[in-house]
Amino acid sequence: MSTYNLPEITRTECTRCGTEVRGINGRYACPNCEWVNHWSDGHNQLPSAEADPDCPRPR
Numbered sequence: 001m002s003t004y005n006l007p008e009i010t011r012t013e014c015t016r017c018g019t020e021v022r023g024i025n026g027r028y029a030c031p032n033c034e035w036v037n038h039w040s041d042g043h044n045q046l047p048s049a050e051a052d053p054d055c056p057r058p059r
């Protein structure tokens with residue numbers, strides 16, 4: 001039962017109110033102020049993505 005692929009659960013800080021929000025694969029929705037990030041933000045600004053050698057990043 002534990003062999004299926006879990007989505008990557010990530011956390012970030014709401015850019016609007018600072019609440020810690022949890023998301024899946026870099027997508028977030030703040031329960032406090034209803035902020036949501038754009039889908040294209042996705043993994044781009046996550047430490048896990050930065051640590052991923054396959055992730056193309058300009059810096």
Ligand SMILES: [Zn+2]
Nearest residue numbers: 014017030033
């Ligand atoms: Zn918020």
